[in-house]
Amino acid sequence: MASETENPKDAALAEQGQAVTVEAKDGAGSSASSQLVTDGSVLSPQPSTSPDDPLNWSWAKKHSVLLALIPGSMLSDWALTWGTVVFELQAPEWNMTVEAVAQSVSPGIFMQGPGGLLSVPLCQRYGRLPVLFWSQLLSLAFTIGATFAPDYASFTAMRTLQGFFGAAPQVIGLSIVHDMFFFHERARKVNIWAASFLIGPYLGPFISSLLLQHLGWRPDFGVLAGFYGFSLLMVIVFGDETLFDRTNLEKRETSESAVTGTRRSFSVAGHVSRLLGIEGFRTSAGRPGLWTVFSHQLLLLTRPYLFLPTALFIMPITMWTIGMVSTISQFVLPPPIAGGYGFSLIAFSMLYFAPMIGTLVAEAWGHWFNDFLARRFMGRYSLESRLFAVYPAVLVGAAGLIVFGQTLQHHLSWVGLAFGWGMLCFCTLANMTAISAYLLDCLPDHAALTGAWLNFWRVIGGFTVTYFQIQWVVRNGPGISFGCQAVVIVGAAFAVVATQVYGKKWRAKFPAPAPEN
Structure with missing residues (x-):
């Protein structure tokens, strides 16, 4: 929906991308204030008049809070894959085989799923900031524990707890983006968060x-x-509470502490109270209980417009991506006589530039293409127009898997491995952004719950693939195994096709649970 400013000054401000307030007549002839932006379109959602509303924060304030989220999001998987290159050094110390020591990473990957699911009720009840703070503090503690672990069992236990508590930033990131940014800004911010x-x-x-x-x-x-x-220091210095109760604004104006994040001026004591969750606990009355949020979380999984693009599409896409990073060393480190490429550790390190470049290219692509789709289709069609971004990315990912498999099969130049890996990672981020943006549009009042299921299915796929990826390649050869993986992700795209065709009807037939915040 678009509206035009009646005042030339307001029109000029709108052209500069600044929000303006105009009086718009509705069908009954009454007037209501609406804030516009850029091209005269009405801001969605409309911000309140409170300066404590995250939608009213300055550009610098919003992006400093987003910046505080980024290191923790990066470290969620960074921390677990960090340990995938130390198995050869740990094995002789603990008198174990390298293959046995490598199993230490699997429990941590698996526990990211339930860890993300359990963080959602806490962030809906007590706020985003304390969940982020305690996640980083406890992850730091268990990383120190892993550093000084005397044996394999204690090391694996520390790594498991590290995965459980470190998953929160990957889940609450959608909520923080939703809390601070308007509809027309969210796809870009989701893209930044997902890239991290x-x-x-x-x-x-x-x-x-x-x-x-x-x-x-x-x-x-x-x-x-x-x-x-x-990461912990970034949360302490730049983090802030974004949870804002829009359903009880009159009460907010009469009480400076109606909800987490409400304050008239900054104070160290108040900031510490928000970080630790003391203020969130003290002001949690009236917010949904932990069981209510968890039951809503389970209920959302029964919605086909969430289940199909996450469980049936995101899981197989990310399954092969995580499988690639977990097994790449076994393809390139062995000498050519053993079927590998004889990479040195330095050369192996440099190979990681390939997936990082693929991810950064996808970030740039999503920054532009998602905005193009929103401008081109969202006004005329339904929210499912977001899903057009999936199809080119799927084709790139399938081609990347074929290139990777054929390069290994015929022992071609390592450049083929780099390009194939980078193309697959492009596919992963581009699709994660498209699906995340679509679900955030469909379920704007359940961003954290949506983020939890995205993370859960991504983790489940990554956990299972480590148990059969290498065996599949050994049994059938890399050409067939990676070719079949390409077929799987193309087939999984039909779940997106079904969502695009029936999503609007599904959303009407199976509405989301009542908003919680």
């Missing part, structure tokens, strides 16, 4: 493998603890 946690699995082992040239595995993990310390 999808580049993490490659940036982690890249840095770790370089450090191992000069450090043992324990000092290497000490550096990882330092990264978590940095």
